[in-house]
Amino acid sequence: MICRKEPKGLNDYESKEDSEGRNMSSEKLRSREKTRKLFMRCIHKSLSRPERLTVSQWAEKYRILTDNSALPGRWSNAITPYLVEIMDSFNDPYIQNINFVKSTQVGGTETLINATGWIITQNPSPTMIVYPNDELAKDVSNDKLKPAYQKTREIKSRFFQTKSSEKNLRFRGMNLYLRSGNTPAALASKAIKYLFFDEIDKMAGATKKEANPYNLAVERTKTYGYSKKIYTCSTPTLKSNYIWRFHERAEAQKYYFVPCPHCGEMIILKWQQVRFQNDEDNKMTIEERAETASYYCQECGAEITDSEKRAIIRQGEWRDMKKTCREKPTSVSFHINALYSFFVSWKDIALEFLRSKDDPEELQNFINSWLAEPWEDTTVKTSEELVMQRQAEEPQGVVPDWAVMLTAGVDVQETSVYYDIVAWGAEWTSQSIIHGQLLSLNDLEMYMNAEYKNSSGEQFYVNLCLIDSGDQTTEIYAFCLRHEWAIPVKGIDGGNNHYRVTKINRKGAEYDGQQLILVDGGKYKDSIARRLQKENGIGSCMVHADCDLEYAKQLTAEHKVAEGSGQRRRLVWRPKVSHGDNHFTDCRVYASAAADICGVRTIGLYDANEDAAEETPHKKSSWINGY
Missing domain, CATH: 3.40.50.300 (P-loop containing nucleotide triphosphate hydrolases)
Structure with a gap:
């Protein structure tokens, strides 16, 4: 019996006839099939509607x-x-300029x-x-x-x-x-x-x-x-910089509105509506206060929780607040702050504020990077009239009842000496109780060793006095060595710290190894200027009832201006008028640094030690021994 063999498969490389009678190998068949499929894909891609x-x-x-x-x-x-409309602005044929003012x-x-x-x-x-x-x-x-x-x-x-x-x-x-x-x-x-x-x-x-x-x-x-x-x-910096100028010039200024889950009104999330517990008795840490933070609707006053925030943000919409462009805008600016972030809670924002509120540089970062608002330097608005508005009820020489300590600052000139004695309380509350101009350093002793009292007859002494050693350096070093309440001070420009404690290096001199305080005056000037804006009370920078206009003029004799460009551009303190006197400004700066050294930041934070502290609260400070 003769068996008929089955034809070999294509993999056996057996030739077959094509439609025209020609033999073709399996490899050629596969190549032609690939070519056909590639051609079909190209035809399909070219004829299909583009995505x-x-x-x-x-x-x-x-x-x-x-x-x-x-x-x-x-x-x-x-x-x-909230990013959807910003991204889709690239697809709007009318819009040419897209500006995004944002927080982190x-x-x-x-x-x-x-x-x-x-x-x-x-x-x-x-x-x-x-x-x-x-x-x-x-x-x-x-x-x-x-x-x-x-x-x-x-x-x-x-x-x-x-x-x-x-x-x-x-x-x-x-x-x-x-x-x-x-x-x-x-x-x-x-x-x-x-x-x-x-x-x-x-x-x-x-x-x-x-x-x-x-x-x-x-x-x-x-x-x-x-x-x-x-x-x-x-993120914005100053009003005069790029991003905020573009925001103000844009034909449409858009803010993100979200519906209140309680009243249904469309609102902008604002920092002012984040509320947390006050701590007038200083019994809570800032973390504990931040834990109580929540948002309260500006329309109905109802609380909006973090869990509700996510839902309302998804229902939000951008609205033009400028409303001056009648046609379709060619430039649009979007503004949004950290309150809208899914990754930031009300607590996070409150905690950042509480950590930064007492330091102008950190507060500026909070305003710029968290609130997406430009920093307005309060020093521009300071004036002698504002200082006179900060006059307290106490006359010259009387310590206010809220005070815990006294410090002093001294600015030494070639022909005279300026001094300022300042009372300090919780949250950097301060008040000049006496200031003046003297003929020599020796005249300081009667003021620094004097006994000062409040309305209850409680006795106070100057805890620490910082004396500028930039002029008559040797004499000041020697003077401070003879008086335990005095330490020489020098101003420095910039740095990470408000002040730094170092030692005098003068081999063979009697004051070799004596302590010297290096103070970044700009940081304390920022604080003074900002606190002058506050009404009299907790956290304010005040003066006594008999304050003279000359002191007020000198305290506001400087303002902050921008110098340099690019990465070297910075804000620095400069006199408003060339050769204008600013001696009392320096005095208040040194008194502030002295208070910082004496622990003004911790006033009210350690109530557990309150009874022990009241035993000798106003005697001369022994902090020097700790260094």
Whole structure:
């Protein structure tokens, strides 16, 4: 019996005839099939309708957050619903300028990443991101942008990583340039359609030779006319800086309104509505006070809990508060603070405020970085009239009943000596009880050794006196060595601490090894100026009822002005009038530093030791022995 063999499979490389009678191997068949499928995919892609997504839709569909994110995984607009309209502004053909005034922890950088991701995948065009300095540009490139682009598949397939550098990321059809605001030449060489500024308020200003970095970079967008997009984003610093000026100039100023879960009224979340328990008796720690914090609706007064906050934020909407633009705006500014963050509770915000309220620098950070408001330096508003409004009921030489200690500050001039003796109480409450001008240091003794009393006849002495040793240094060192209540002081510019204790290094001198206090006067001037704004009472900076106008003029003889540019730009104290007297300002600064050294910050914090402290509360301080 003859068996008929079955034909071999294609893998056996047996030839077969095609439709035209030609033999073809299985390898050629597979190659032709691949070609056919590729051709069909190309035809399908070219004929299919292109995917049209807004930035927020693209982010929710494609964006993957890295493991360094608070919530790694797929992006969800429900976590930060207030970012949706900001992101979709990039899709509005009328809007050219998008400004985002923000606090920390609200997703400003993520908005930028989502927008650039949409550009890379949906509308490849030359793009530039400008950072305050070169180091930050490189750090963000390596730590945030590259990991984010590699994590998201749709971007990774277009990312030419091996051909990219830290500051020039190459993608299919476009380049993404990262530049520094400190290098003007790098901002003036590329035509750009999408321009981003991250933390623009930390960027340098104009110089004598160059326009400011913002204007230089914006010049690069002229080629794209009305299709360009310029995005500025930052926590604010001062009203005069970029982000707040753009906010005020924008045709539409938008704030995020949320519905009260109790009355239904649409409200803006404001810091003033966060309430927590008062502690007039100083029996609670700041953590305990922060635990009591909650938000109370400004319309109905009902409490809004942290758990309710998430729900109302998802129901929120942006509303234009300026309402002056009749047509569709070309520039829009969005403002939002940390109260809207899903990652920050009412307690967190209250705790940050309580920690920073007594330090002007820390308070400025709270106002800028948490409330997203510009810092208004209160020193600009100080005047001798304001000082005279701080006159208390007690006449000269009388200690107020709330006082716990006395300190003094002395400013030594070539021909005379100025002094100020100040009473101190809880929460930095202060009041000058006597001040004046003397002919010599020796005349100080009768005032520093004098006995002062309050209305109840309680006795007080000067705990500590700091004497400026910038002039007549040797004589002052010797004087302080002879008097236990006096320590020499020198002013320093800047530094992390309000004051620092060091020692005099004069080999062979009798005062070699004697203590010397280095004081950052600017920090104490900030505190004095801010407390002058408070009405008489707890936390205020006051003077006695017989205070003269000359003292008031000298106490407000300086104001804070901006000097320098770029990273060197800073606020410094300068006399309002050239060669104007400010001796009593220095005296009050030194008296404040002396109170700080003597523990004014802890007044009222240790009630458990109150009875022990009352045994000898007003005798001369022995704090020096502790160093």
